[in-house]
Every structure is written in C-alpha cells, then in structure tokens.
Amino acid sequence: MRxxxxxxxxxxxxxxxxxxxxxxxPASGLAVEHLNDVIHEEEFVVExxxxxxxxxxxxxxxxxxxxxxDDVLFESHLAHHFxxxxxxxxxxxxxxLERRLTDRGESDxxxxxxxxxxxxxVILSEAVERHGEESVYEIDATExxxxxxxxxxxxxxxxxxxxxAGTVSFLDYx
Numbered sequence: 001m002r003x004x005x006x007x008x009x010x011x012x013x014x015x016x017x018x019x020x021x022x023x024x025x026p027a028s029g030l031a032v033e034h035l036n037d038v039i040h041e042e043e044f045v046v047e048x049x050x051x052x053x054x055x056x057x058x059x060x061x062x063x064x065x066x067x068x069x070d071d072v073l074f075e076s077h078l079a080h081h082f083x084x085x086x087x088x089x090x091x092x093x094x095x096x097l098e099r100r101l102t103d104r105g106e107s108d109x110x111x112x113x114x115x116x117x118x119x120x121x122v123i124l125s126e127a128v129e130r131h132g133e134e135s136v137y138e139i140d141a142t143e144x145x146x147x148x149x150x151x152x153x154x155x156x157x158x159x160x161x162x163x164x165a166g167t168v169s170f171l172d173y174x
C-alpha cells in the first residue's frame with residue numbers, strides 16, 4: 001500500500017509521521033519517506049524560487065524515485081502529486097498555521113501566503129482532483145496532539161476510517 005501524507009507547510013506532517021513510525025500497528029510495516037529530505041539528498045532541486053525563498057523540485061524525478069515502491073508512507077506538502085492508494089491531508093486553521101510558521105523562522109509574507117492557501121483548500125483540492133474523493137482523508141490537526149494525528153493516520157492505513165474531504169472549512173479566515 002502507498003500512503004501519502006500531505007498538507008500545507010506547518011500542518012504537522014513530519015511530526016505526526018515521526019510519531020507514527022515509532023508506534024506499533026499497521027503503518028509500522030510501511031517504509032517512511034520524508035520527500036523534502038529525498039529531494040535535497042537526491043539532488044532533485046531544479047531551481048530556487050527567490051521570491052518565495054523555496055526550492056523547486058523535479059516532480060518527475062521524485063515520481064521515478066517512488067516508482068516501484070510499495071508498502072511506503074511518504075510525506076511532504078508535495079506528496080499528493082504522486083501515485084498513492086490513500087492520501088491523508090492534514091489541515092490547520094490559518095491563524096495557527098501562521099503562528100507555527102513564523103515561530104520556526106519563516107517570513108511574515110511566506111507565512112501569510114501559506115495561511116491563505118490553507119484557507120482556500122489548495123492542497124485538499126489538488127489531492128481530490130488527482131486521487132478522487134474516495135481516496136482522500138482530511139484530518140483537522142489544529143488543536144490535536146501529534147500522537148492523536150498519528151493515530152488518525154494509523155486508522156487510515158488500517159482501513160478503519162472512511163474517506164472524507166471538504167469537512168474542514170477555514171473560510172472565516174478570509
């Protein structure tokens with residue numbers, strides 16, 4: 001099984017997946033790939049976007065890297081761009097997202113851009129468009145401890161959670 005964990009930067013993907021990797025359960029049989037690390041380690045960066053102060057990845061190279069890998073859970077804000085059986089989209093209220101991003105040193109402009117993206121459901125919409133509603137699992141991680149988010153991802157992997165998309169709304173932010 002291939003499981004993608006995606007979401008706007010700052011939603012808690014890496015932290016939740018790290019907690020999940022430390023737990024016993026259905027997900028423990030999956031290899032974990034942190035795609036942002038893979039992109040840098042494998043030199044899949046094709047340019048640097050100075051305006052956004054971010055690396056631009058060669059998505060075809062990442063897809064090739066993942067090709068043939070089964071029993072893998074991969075996480076990144078780009079994870080929904082790749083073939084997966086199930087796609088978990090972590091969501092966080094934009095105000096909390098902005099706080100998290102600025103706390104970790106992101107510029108106010110980058111934090112605001114990501115918060116707006118979260119309010120507009122950009123990653124969720126892309127995930128549903130590519131994978132269909134029947135494969136997308138939305139989780140609101142705003143006030144949820146990382147262990148609880150990891151347990152929710154584990155439930156997705158185990159088939160104990162029904163797909164859902166569009167249940168979280170942050171339009172109040174706009």
